[in-house]
Amino acid sequence: MPDDVLSRAQCESIFGQVADGARTHGVSDVEVILAGEDHALTRFANNAIHQNVAERNVYLSVRPVIDGRTARASTNRLDHQGIREVVDASIAITRLTEPDPELLPLAAVGEPGPVRRFYQVTANATPQERARAVAEAIAAVEEKGQTAAGIYSTGGSMFSLMNTAGVSAWHHETMARFSITAMAADSSGWAKASACHHAELDSLQLARSAAQKAERSRVPQAAPPGRYTVVLEPAAVLDLVGQMFGDFSATAIRDGRSFLNDRIGRKIFGENITIHDDVCDPLQSGAPFDGEGVPRRPLTLVDHGVVREIAYSRQAAAHTGVPPTGHGFPLPNEIGEAPANIVIAGGDSSVEEMVRSTEHGILVTRFWYIREVDPYQKIFTGMTRDGTFLIEGGEVTSGVRNFRFNQSLIELLSNVEALSTPVRASGEESADMVVPAMKVRGFNFTEVTRF
């Protein structure tokens, strides 16, 4: 793989061509987003590699601002003709839109925080390296008499935002992900991790953990639905609690679609819940600037249960009379902004201690197919999956059939009894975040499925 899909110098060159092209139309205010990825993924199932792919793509997106109007045109063709056509298209459609009195001039220069998230060795990881790690993981599951399925992906990406007001932001990072499901006759276990440097992933340990969960949950019991104390592993916390952060948005509140309407400044969660958004957290990933090039600044979203801060795009900030927080999405858009780098403060417990302190409860590895039931009470439904266990007398005693839950997140975060040290967690229903495991009382399981 190359060093970067597009280097800073290449982005600056393309930006120059766009700006020159726009000037030929008499347009002087223009913003350019350039993004690209070069990644590969080795997928396995039934103890063999079965899908093995690589993809390289780039994306050039041009947004002019003309007399209070704006629109966006995009292409993946970066030759001179492709660039000229996308500039022409962006200006043509912008001129067809109505002026927006709230539209701001292009963002001015800021100073994004320093982050280092690109590792050449991860960008250069080969199909053979991934295949070797996958073969080793499969062997660990197979020796338990189980069947493995999963993925190992590696690659690099870049994101750049430049505008004629002087913003020249460029970010690159690498990312590696390994996930595995181990399946026995009537049970399964799962584990997943992600990191900017692929050497931080211990694929063999993840495979062993998944296999152990599958082994321990054989012959699952049919526990009745009801309110349970639950121990939620970090991936379960991530996927469920991660559903609410789009509401920490000034635009969502203004629209009336956020559960934080009439709740800002109020204590709606437990005293032990503190949540930050911090792009510079060492366990986080992503660019340190937003969709207009504004540097992301850290937010205290929840302070000991009290909703303190929310995200503001430039437009939402101007409407309210506060500074933007650097969480805006590329314009034009309807949704405004959202926190993107969640860090939930932890405690001094551990999953093992949470289990030991639970007389009767359920240990949850992960949730699945989480969907919003009630947008203001923040009730979500979903299923447990791949490692759900009964806890009795402080010990995991057996696997249980998977539950359906209908659970308010406001209630959940008011009933947290213990938290572990936060880790970078990776799931399938929310973006990766830094979260602890949680012990929660009164979790509402409403139905049981057949396995």
Add this chain to the structure above:
Amino acid sequence: MKDLALAALDSVARRGVTYADVRAIETRDREISTKNGKAGHVSSSESMGVGIRVLAFGCWGFAATDDLTAEGLELASSLALDIARAGTAAHKNDVQLAPEGKHEATWVSAFRIDPFTISIDRQLAVLLAVDAELRRQKGVSMAEASMTFERRRQVFASTLGSLIDQTRYTAGAGFSALSYKDGEIMRRSYPNSFGGQYQLKGYELVEELKLLENAPRIAEEAVALHSADQCPEGEFDLILDSSQLGLQIHESIGHPIELDRVLGTEANYAGMSFLTLDQLGRLRYGSDIVNVVCDARIEHGPGLGTFAYDDEGVAAQSTDIIRNGQFVGYMTSRETAAEVGQTRSNGCMRADGWGRLPLIRMTNVSLEPGRQSLDEVFDVDRAIYMETNRSWSIDDKRYNFQFGCEIGWEIRHGKRIRMLKNPSYSGISTEFWNACTAIAGPEHWTLWGVPNCGKGQPEQVMGTGHGASPARFRKIKIGSAYAG
């Protein structure tokens, strides 16, 4: 495009492979939305690239690139082969493919009005008129309207000698009204939630939907929901409108019949299926009146799953899935068909772009219309009628589901007697379909589009079609989403 596809195929085929196919794809799309009287999202985009799939050393390799130079195609071909070779490190059985013939075809989906010939300001004006109508209703906090169009040309070429040039036009449009009041957020959408209706059509879809005419009713219902009674909890007869039933088909029939899920290759993400191979021809999936097909042919209608050939060069087909309540068919690919001893794929391999590998995906999975009139479907002493999806969830083997809808009505003796808010229902897939007691006739049948079906790693988002008429189900568990 054809030259590009053939050049890419040549660059990989001469390396000595068992089989290879190439998809060269050019897409153009336009997305327009409005919110509260202003343009929300106005964008156009174009993308072009090539995906190269190769079978060598008994393993699959795939590489995709936007570098369409001869050098770029050589690099991608080399990488695809290298990836296939790497697969031998964890290899059980050589991939076998069901036989398929050589096809040469050019096909363009039917449309009456090319959406890209309608100017953006005219399209924005349509949405802003709807937006204004929605906000005339006191209590509407947010009005949103949108339309989206795509033209996708794909040239498929394979070492079997196939060369297939397909162009598909798809369109989508809809709107919603949201009302926030006293700690409740209520939303009504038209003609469906999550963006509205999507079909294989041109701009004529927008005109057919009669968006403006329906805006006042939808806005009024969004506000009225605050005053409605909470949907009761218990067992009731349930009547679903055709859009919600379309999603019910998608989740509790469409996904379980994907043969790759059944065979375990989606186990780590999308999950598996309760429809194990021993169930074929034996399982009582639904009541006698339940007949379901998977049909990609244009004869089925202009669905998001309608095409001439799938993404491994197999012609569009119609396959019986459930016949008179009996489970009789899966969706297959050339590889999975061979694996279960079938002689031919039924043509369900689809990729969401040039950058991704084709997977088994729903085409148009539809419930055939029944024989009852709409009055007969509603002719019951007591039932709950639900419209327009609000939430959907199902377990990873597709047994247990729960759906919420935007609005419900209590039905007594065939009449709506009161509006209900927060309606939901849940159950087990086969128990639900076996409880089907009435299906409305073809005059009430609509081919709905689901534009956002996710599957695969890396994830692919696909559009699928689902035809349905309103139908009634006996003694369904209702209201558990708010129980406890």
